[in-house]
Amino acid sequence: MSIMNKLKTFFTMDEEDMYADEEMDTGTPGNGAGQNSQRHNRENVVNLTSIQQPASKVVLYEPRNYNEAQEIADNVVNKRAAVINLQRIDQQQAKRIVDFLSGTVYAVNGDIQKLGDQTFLCTPENVDVSGSITDTLVEEDEFHKGW
Incomplete structure (x- = not known):
């Protein structure tokens, strides 16, 4: 039985030892150790509104x-996504706008995507776009031309 007791004490801690370790960690309020651990605990608290x-x-x-x-470019630089409809502008100026905005989104590590025939989405770096729009408009136009 003495071997069993030795194994038990070797693998487990007595309750008295556990309480003694806790007292050493926290310290008494008068010696500053308790104040240190309280300060350390406050530093680990994160305010969720700041996140x-x-x-x-x-x-x-x-x-x-x-x-x-x-x-439009100023909005993209200020981390706002922009949807641009170029249907009310002539083709030459629309091309210049797309070229200018392409350079802008490149400068801010953003992305520009074509949403429709003359519609584009410019997104800054902080906006993730999932999915894609296929070229169904082109396929539909080719389908209707054959008829």
Whole structure:
């Protein structure tokens, strides 16, 4: 039986030893050790409101001339996604706007995607877009041309 007791004490701690270890860790309030551990515990507390990020915004644009491209680019630089509808502008200016915005999203590590025939989505780095839109418009146009 003495071997069993020795094994038991070897693998387990007595309750008295556990309480003695806790007292050594926390210390008494008068010697500063308890204050240190309390300060350490406060440093580990994280305020959840500081972690929350503000909601991302999406801005819709329908530019009528090239001069409005700067305003769209400013929104992308300020971490807002922009949807641009280029149906009300001539083809040459629309191409210049897309080229300008392509450079802008490249500079902020963003992305530009074509959503439709003349509709684009410009996203900054902090916006993730999942999924893709297939070229169904092209396929439908080719389908209808054959008829």
